[in-house]
Amino acid sequence: MSVGQLPVVARGLIPDERFASCRGTVMDANPDMSQEMAGRIVEEALKFVAACSRNPGVGLAPSRIVDDGWHALLLHTAVYAELCEELGENFVHHFPGYDPTNYDPAILERTRQAITDLGYVPDVELWGDPSDETLAAVAAQCQHAPECTIRPMPKPEWP
Template sequence: MSAATLWKDSQDLVPPKVFDAVVATVRDNNPEMDDHLAQRIVREALKFVATCGRFRDRGMAPSRVVDEGWHALILHTRAYEELCALVGGAVHHYPERPDPTRYNGAVVIFTTSMMQEAGYLPDYQLWGDPQSGEITVAASCTHSPPDCQVSCMNKPGMG
């Protein structure tokens, strides 16, 4: 995907009904969360997937908050498959055992810089250290980069 084909608003990467359904999935998993925050999380997950599709050979990972939105997207399998096809191919998820203490600020900085290179402005509040407690989500999953590669995303040489 070239910079000219990027969507200004990541929400436009999926049909409105899909966006609303993914937001509902985030809310179902986080009943205390308001709609506005759930929408922000899904928009950020869409930016993340689009960036991963564009830069397939880079080791990127979502923050714990953004991962909540990515997981919700993945659950909508047909829509996720269509999204991945739109952004350049499958963006695979390589799960790790949950570890609420795992956080790698360098990976977050790299990922958000790649999002900027892709033409998206990251919502930095959603990319913070999960230990801050500023925004909490149901999943206690944060991914780390073993062997200098991120375990939850496209690994170099993988489709």
């Protein structure tokens, strides 16, 4: 993949074995979770990181469920660094914070729209209220919104 070009399926942003490893991290943190659900979560996290990288300064945020997949990507530091490098100029930093009252549907809608604008289809079931654990209970204790939305920082230019 060259910078500027995204794969049709977000899962293609990282090699299959790395995707499987990140999916395994989600499953390790959430022992009762199915492999299929963990895969959906990691794929949404990939879409989220791509949207953030391509929309610096917009202020996007993951849902609590998607944030668990983002955490899995972050734990695979080499994979994550390569992903951000492939996506372009903006490294997507994580600023943890948790307050379930931070739930802001407008920020999540803006994030889903940014994902759609890249040509991906958001898995809307994974973008809901942080207290709704009927679909998937996750270990992530983060809820980003509104003061801790994600604003990617350009790569520093070294002399």
